[in-house]
Amino acid sequence: MVTPSSDALDDEGFDFLLDLPIDEFLFESLEQQMGDEQPCTTSDETSSSSSPPAKRKRQTKIVVELRTLKDTCCALQKQLEDLQQGRVLQMAGASPSEAKWEQVARRQQASWRKTERENRELRAVLQDQAHVKDEIEALLVKRARTLVNDDDDQWRLLTLSANGAKRLQTIHAIGAGELGRVEGEMIRWGLMDVHPTGDAAVDDRWQTQTSASEVSCEGVHHTCLPGAMADVVQAVWEFVRAVPSDAGTSDMPCQHHVFNLDNDTTYLRSFLSHTSHGLTLESSAICKRFVAAEDGTVTVVWRSLVDDELMPIQKTSLAVKKRGWIVCTPSDDANVTHLKIFMATTVPVAANQWHQYRQLIHSIYSRVDGRSLPVDVTMEPAAVLEACSRMTTGMLDESARQELPQSEVETTGYK
Numbered sequence: 001m002v003t004p005s006s007d008a009l010d011d012e013g014f015d016f017l018l019d020l021p022i023d024e025f026l027f028e029s030l031e032q033q034m035g036d037e038q039p040c041t042t043s044d045e046t047s048s049s050s051s052p053p054a055k056r057k058r059q060t061k062i063v064v065e066l067r068t069l070k071d072t073c074c075a076l077q078k079q080l081e082d083l084q085q086g087r088v089l090q091m092a093g094a095s096p097s098e099a100k101w102e103q104v105a106r107r108q109q110a111s112w113r114k115t116e117r118e119n120r121e122l123r124a125v126l127q128d129q130a131h132v133k134d135e136i137e138a139l140l141v142k143r144a145r146t147l148v149n150d151d152d153d154q155w156r157l158l159t160l161s162a163n164g165a166k167r168l169q170t171i172h173a174i175g176a177g178e179l180g181r182v183e184g185e186m187i188r189w190g191l192m193d194v195h196p197t198g199d200a201a202v203d204d205r206w207q208t209q210t211s212a213s214e215v216s217c218e219g220v221h222h223t224c225l226p227g228a229m230a231d232v233v234q235a236v237w238e239f240v241r242a243v244p245s246d247a248g249t250s251d252m253p254c255q256h257h258v259f260n261l262d263n264d265t266t267y268l269r270s271f272l273s274h275t276s277h278g279l280t281l282e283s284s285a286i287c288k289r290f291v292a293a294e295d296g297t298v299t300v301v302w303r304s305l306v307d308d309e310l311m312p313i314q315k316t317s318l319a320v321k322k323r324g325w326i327v328c329t330p331s332d333d334a335n336v337t338h339l340k341i342f343m344a345t346t347v348p349v350a351a352n353q354w355h356q357y358r359q360l361i362h363s364i365y366s367r368v369d370g371r372s373l374p375v376d377v378t379m380e381p382a383a384v385l386e387a388c389s390r391m392t393t394g395m396l397d398e399s400a401r402q403e404l405p406q407s408e409v410e411t412t413g414y415k
Contacts, residue, residue, distance in 0.1 A: 168261065217345050225339050301323075
């Protein structure tokens with residue numbers, strides 16, 4: 001039997017084979033059993049020496065195949081060990097930066113493969129849903145609705161179950177999924193291993209995209225704050241979960257519900273309507289905080305949901321999609337913390353909806369600390385959304401600085 005060449009082996013994808021033990025006892029016991037078994041003979045069978053021992057030949061063939069498989073397994077293990085040793089020797093001569101970027105590349109490749117697999121699974125789920133929908137419409141039993149055959153897929157569809165245990169599991173799964181996207185987006189925006197120095201080192205970049213049905217805006221805000229890591233993280237966490245105390249008025253009633261599931265997980269539910277413009281904005285979002293064990297980096301992620309089976313979102317409400325993350329990393333100076341923010345927002349651009357949304361966000365921001373969002377009727381939707389995003393990140397930056405102890409600000413010289 002010809003063993004596979006080393007070029008055909010994936011030195012990473014089959015590393016787990018090195019941990020699989022060869023069951024020597026299984027081979028030896030099978031060989032012994034095959035060797036000890038003798039075909040039962042009678043006096044009549046002895047006299048007839050011309051009949052071939054067919055059973056004995058089959059046993060011998062099995063023993064030979066087992067030994068061949070054993071030799072092949074040993075050869076494959078040896079090749080895997082050689083490949084792994086070669087990779088270790090190759091990395092031994094690499095610089096720390098090269099080794100780090102190789103690990104990043106491997107994680108991104110694994111993330112890409114995982115995403116491809118999940119996309120295939122989602123496409124299969126959507127095909128099943130379309131088939132069920134067609135059958136229901138044909139039979140006129142009930143109107144078509146979204147069905148999820150596998151409850152474990154609800155987190156990918158950004159839908160919370162009404163069941164308590166599944167609901168909590170979905171929230172944690174959505175948070176973990178958003179965390180998995182952070183590294184790739186940091187690479188895409190050039191924020192990997194980039195650390196500004198000084199209060200003026202601020203990176204603020206945004207890009208917009210407009211289609212026939214929606215307008216989207218995403219961007220990054222990168223700076224460093226004059227405060228200890230713990231103080232900055234706490235200020236950022238409080239800002240993300242903050243509920244405006246003066247947002248509700250007679251012409252714009254608001255309802256905000258905050259569900260703290262644990263110290264690092266929060267579920268936010270908001271209902272806001274503007275009676276003057278006839279717009280209802282209803283949103284559900286999760287916020288989750290992660291702490292890296294390697295270097296203490298803290299990542300805060302948030303993501304808006306599509307629906308909530310326990311508290312359904314009205315179909316007449318404006319569907320605004322929001323997601324983002326904040327990464328806080330320590331610096332060489334214990335009193336300075338690096339802050340990297342990513343935000344992405346998508347809003348429908350139907351004529352009536354967009355006009356109402358523009359009036360709504362203008363009313364909201366004009367009530368926050370007396371600010372005035374520079375929005376007028378002549379501005380394009382993309383420009384309005386970018387101005388809103390820039391103002392939000394600026395408010396986060398300013399709020400975090402205000403929450404820091406004054407002694408730290410004076411010590412580091414930031415004003």
